[in-house]
Amino acid sequence: xxxxxxxxxxxxxxxxxxxxxxxxxxxxxxxxxxxxxxxxxxxxxxxxxxxxxxxxxxxxxxxxxxxxxxxxxxxxxxxxxxxxxxxxxxxxxxxxxxxxxxxxxxxxxxxxxxxxxxxxxxxxxxxxxxxxxxxxxxxxxxxxxxxxxxxxxxxxxxxxxxxxxxxxxxxxxxxxxxxxxxxxxxxxxxxxxxxxxxxxxxxxxxxxxxxxxxxxxxxxxxxxxxxxxxxxxxxxxxxxxxxxxxxxxxxxxxxxxxxxxxxxxxxxxxxxxxxxxxxxxxxxxxxxxxxxxxxxxxxxxxxxxxxxxxxxxxxxxxxxxxxxxxxxxxxxxxxxxxxx
Amino acid sequence: xxxxxxxxxxxxxxxxxxxxxxxxxxxxxxxxxxxxxxxxxxxxxxxxxxxxxxxxxxxxxxxxxxxxxxxxxxxxxxxxxxxxxxxxxxxxxxxxxxxxxxxxxxxxxxxxxxxxxxxxxxxxxxxxxxxxxxxxxxxxxxxxxxxxxxxxxxxxxxxxxxxxxxxxxxxxxxxxxxxxxxxxxxxxxxxxxxxxxxxxxxxxxxxxxxxxxxxxxxxxxxxxxxxxxxxxxxxxxxxxxxxxxxxxxxxxxxxxxxxxxxxxxxxxxxxxxxxxxxxxxxxxxxxxxxxxxxxxxxxxxxxxxxxxxxxxxxxxxxxxxxxxxxxxxxxxxxxxxxxxxxxxxxxxxxxxxxxxxxxxxxxxxxxxxxxxxxxxxxxxxxxxxxxxxxxxxxxxxxxxxxxxxxxxxxxxxxxxxxxxxxxxxxxxxxxxxxxxxxxxxxxxxxxxxxxxxxxxxxxxxxxxxxxxxxxxxxxxxxxxxxxxxxxxxxxxxxxxxxxxxxxxxxxxxxxxxxxxxxxxxxxxxxxxxxxxxxxxxxxxxxxxxxxxxxxxxxxxxxxxx
Numbered sequence: 001x002x003x004x005x006x007x008x009x010x011x012x013x014x015x016x017x018x019x020x021x022x023x024x025x026x027x028x029x030x031x032x033x034x035x036x037x038x039x040x041x042x043x044x045x046x047x048x049x050x051x052x053x054x055x056x057x058x059x060x061x062x063x064x065x066x067x068x069x070x071x072x073x074x075x076x077x078x079x080x081x082x083x084x085x086x087x088x089x090x091x092x093x094x095x096x097x098x099x100x101x102x103x104x105x106x107x108x109x110x111x112x113x114x115x116x117x118x119x120x121x122x123x124x125x126x127x128x129x130x131x132x133x134x135x136x137x138x139x140x141x142x143x144x145x146x147x148x149x150x151x152x153x154x155x156x157x158x159x160x161x162x163x164x165x166x167x168x169x170x171x172x173x174x175x176x177x178x179x180x181x182x183x184x185x186x187x188x189x190x191x192x193x194x195x196x197x198x199x200x201x202x203x204x205x206x207x208x209x210x211x212x213x214x215x216x217x218x219x220x221x222x223x224x225x226x227x228x229x230x231x232x233x234x235x236x237x238x239x240x241x242x243x244x245x246x247x248x249x250x251x252x253x254x255x256x257x258x259x260x261x262x263x264x265x266x267x268x269x270x271x272x273x274x275x276x277x278x279x280x281x282x283x284x285x286x287x288x289x290x291x292x293x294x295x296x297x298x299x300x301x302x303x304x305x306x307x308x309x310x311x312x313x314x315x316x317x318x319x320x321x322x323x324x325x326x327x328x329x330x331x332x333x334x335x336x337x338x339x340x
Numbered sequence: 341x342x343x344x345x346x347x348x349x350x351x352x353x354x355x356x357x358x359x360x361x362x363x364x365x366x367x368x369x370x371x372x373x374x375x376x377x378x379x380x381x382x383x384x385x386x387x388x389x390x391x392x393x394x395x396x397x398x399x400x401x402x403x404x405x406x407x408x409x410x411x412x413x414x415x416x417x418x419x420x421x422x423x424x425x426x427x428x429x430x431x432x433x434x435x436x437x438x439x440x441x442x443x444x445x446x447x448x449x450x451x452x453x454x455x456x457x458x459x460x461x462x463x464x465x466x467x468x469x470x471x472x473x474x475x476x477x478x479x480x481x482x483x484x485x486x487x488x489x490x491x492x493x494x495x496x497x498x499x500x501x502x503x504x505x506x507x508x509x510x511x512x513x514x515x516x517x518x519x520x521x522x523x524x525x526x527x528x529x530x531x532x533x534x535x536x537x538x539x540x541x542x543x544x545x546x547x548x549x550x551x552x553x554x555x556x557x558x559x560x561x562x563x564x565x566x567x568x569x570x571x572x573x574x575x576x577x578x579x580x581x582x583x584x585x586x587x588x589x590x591x592x593x594x595x596x597x598x599x600x601x602x603x604x605x606x607x608x609x610x611x612x613x614x615x616x617x618x619x620x621x622x623x624x625x626x627x628x629x630x631x632x633x634x635x636x637x638x639x640x641x642x643x644x645x646x647x648x649x650x651x652x653x654x655x656x657x658x659x660x661x662x663x664x665x666x667x668x669x670x671x672x673x674x675x676x677x678x679x680x681x682x683x684x685x686x687x688x689x690x691x692x693x694x695x696x697x698x699x700x701x702x703x704x705x706x707x708x709x710x711x712x713x714x715x716x717x718x719x720x721x722x723x724x725x726x727x728x729x730x731x732x733x734x735x736x737x738x739x740x741x742x743x744x745x746x747x748x749x750x751x752x753x754x755x756x757x758x759x760x761x762x763x764x765x766x767x768x769x770x771x772x773x774x775x776x777x778x779x780x781x782x783x784x785x786x787x788x789x790x791x792x793x794x795x796x797x798x799x800x801x802x803x804x805x806x807x808x809x810x811x812x813x814x815x816x817x818x819x820x821x822x823x824x825x826x827x828x829x830x831x832x833x834x835x836x837x838x839x840x841x842x843x844x845x846x847x848x849x850x851x852x853x854x855x856x857x858x859x860x861x862x863x864x865x866x867x868x869x870x871x872x873x874x875x876x877x878x879x880x881x882x883x884x885x886x887x888x889x890x891x892x893x894x895x896x897x898x899x900x901x
Binding site for chain 1: 708710729730731733734735740742747748749750751752753754758761762763765766768769770771773813817
């Protein structure tokens with residue numbers, strides 16, 4: 001299909017193609033590595049402020065604490081690339097957290113419980129996608145807002161409002177265990193990032209997802225099955241929320257119904273700090289990972305500096321807005337170069 | 341040089357000034373003037389190297405010309421001198437001089453990339469020139485932004501209309517300038533004034549209707565009304581007829597004439613040269629950032645304009661009315677049966693004519709699995725198929741080049757490579773990047789698409805190059821039946837010729853092609869057969885040899901052969 005062209009009509013004689021120049025511009029580099037640069041500067045500043053911040057133990061701790069948000073954000077990223085939004089991830093995480101704990105308490109083997117919880121998350125996400133595409137709800141805000149409430153409510157109903165503690169130790173590996181000195185959740189994040197990066201940048205489905213976000217009508221008229229892709233995208237987001245639930249339940253050694261409250265907003269923040277656009281068509285796995293780490297580093301560092309939780313929230317709010325603003329400024333600069 | 345004024349001789353309230361042989365025609369609108377000047381020279385002013393002197397003759401009107409005001413009528417409303425502009429070292433405009441007189445319709449033509457948009461962006465204050473001056477009514481002006489231009493009375497009616505769909509017509513006209521009394525919007529007054537502004541332009545639109553319900557032509561009228569409702573002196577129209585059907589364009593021309601008679605000046609940008617002769621007073625041609633021609637329309641021919649725009653060689657290619665290279669073969673590529681009956685053979689180019697709303701786009705989108713299902717049956721290569729989605733269509737080797745390439749054809753923010761690779765290779769799970777790149781480079785070379793690189797976002801390409809990317813997408817995907825909807829809309833002459841060549845070459849290779857177009861000339865030059873649609877049905881079919889513009893229009897308007 002993408003083989004040597006089948007038709008090469010004479011009148012459109014192939015002339016030597018203008019060799020595309022792969023120029024490396026300052027603006028392009030800044031666009032790619034801007035968030036990373038921000039993260040490094042932030043780490044440097046926090047390291048200067050607290051000698052405990054830049055220790056290996058603490059940095060591993062930061063990774064561990066950021067793992068849940070990083071994994072959930074990857075699903076959110078895929079949704080936001082299609083110009084959508086998933087408000088249900090926090091609640092789906094809470095519900096899956098409770099469900100996996102209840103299943104194991106009922107004697108279901110941990111592996112099966114995990115698989116069922118992941119399937120539940122994907123199914124809830126798929127429902128979001130089906131509501132969006134088949135009921136033609138006007139914006140993903142609506143179905144996912146509905147799901148946010150439904151899932152949280154169900155989590156409270158089936159748990160009776162109480163946490164379910166004392167989970168099997170084999171289950172706790174992904175939340176609290178480690179391979180050598182590397183924490184299990186960190187391994188999981190690396191694997192997820194690798195898979196998502198390949199999925200988004202190297203597969204035809206990944207390209208479809210970017211195309212849908214860029215212009216869904218053009219994508220449809222180029223043969224992209226837009227509805228099917230959107231359902232898949234929301235299912236992925238539900239799946240990563242469930243994966244986040246496994247990690248969180250393992251780390252906390254409990255399935256609690258209020259897990260992941262506000263998680264949707266943290267994941268959205270990580271994605272946009274990482275340079276994705278709400279208008280769709282733009283966003284990278286590396287940026288999102290950096291975004292999640294910036295959030296984690298801020299929380300951790302501010303803790304070490306004895307900043308109160310209330311002020312931490314204020315700082316994070318400002319960082320979100322500032323990061324997106326910097327991104328916009330950068331884009332404008334890039335556009336000025338490209339137009340000329 | 342002696343000019344004679346004649347009152348009431350021009351359409352509307354205009355005043356004609358008869359030029360002597362070799363003189364430049366001048367138009368102006370009527371102002372009052374004292375009676376004592378009857379029979380005596382009214383004015384004698386130096387103007388563009390001539391001494392212009394005028395008397396007036398008594399016409400039907402009893403109003404007179406004011407000699408004091410009169411000087412103004414010969415001072416251009418807007419004049420730019422030696423304007424230059426370059427972007428990052430690439431010169432886009434080189435010492436362009438250009439002027440618009442009061443009450444003049446001045447056509448500005450040139451290929452895409454010739455500098456028209458840049459010049460208009462400078463005039464409307466969007467960007468600033470590197471060198472050169474701008475004069476408004478003879479006084480030098482500097483525009484710091486679009487706001488300054490609007491304050492002078494310069495308004496732009498954009499190709500992509502800038503209206504708020506959910507607000508009413510009246511609210512759109514008064515957007516940001518609502519008549520207010522003590523903080524309360526005066527809706528009644530607003531509606532009255534909006535209706536009046538539209539009425540003067542010859543439009544009867546209920547000003548309470550939301551803009552979303554209006555046709556494109558009506559929306560355009562609303563934009564024009566907005567431009568002139570507030571002391572608009574100069575309106576820049578960028579390809580206003582591109583989305584319009586013939587009779588709608590006529591209505592637009594009537595509105596433009598009304599404006600002109602009221603003394604409003606219009607800069608009229610269009611790729612359709614025929615209409616320039618009907619509507620414009622003067623025409624200026626830009627090529628590669630330079631002014632190559634600026635003359636009264638009456639003194640140039642269409643051929644001269646085309647030559648000025650593109651040069652000799654390309655023009656000959658445009659006029660080539662040779663039959664399709666390979667000629668139609670006998671095997672059937674596509675057949676529709678039902679309410680619509682149509683067969684297209686391999687290697688055949690079928691033209692689809694009809695007025696706007698005749699159902700051409702609907703037919704093509706239905707063929708492509710993108711429209712509502714209807715009772716027609718579709719056969720591809722003799723085999724009955726049902727295409728439920730565009731995905732099915734692509735899998736069956738169909739290609740659709742939609743009428744609106746920005747909305748439907750391209751992912752504007754994505755790279756050229758991603759756009760070209762969008763439709764093909766979907767059977768694979770992993771992208772074969774190097775193969776894709778090679779193939780995309782091949783088509784970029786073969787179609788002579790001018791890009792800075794495979795990674796350049798499609799949004800930065802010119803219209804012609806964008807359309808070529810859409811075509812490359814389908815060549816890449818290996819499509820065998822091409823459905824082209826207005827393939828050359830809003831594209832400059834040079835790119836048009838190349839797209840015609842490409843369509844002929846495709847047919848020569850045995851590809852079946854359906855071309856829908858509002859430009860009948862285009863169909864006459866391109867198609868082996870022309871099918872005319874009227875109200876969703878096929879009204880008739882004409883072979884290339886027998887097809888004429890009259891016959892096609894006759895069928896398209898519901899007449900029988």
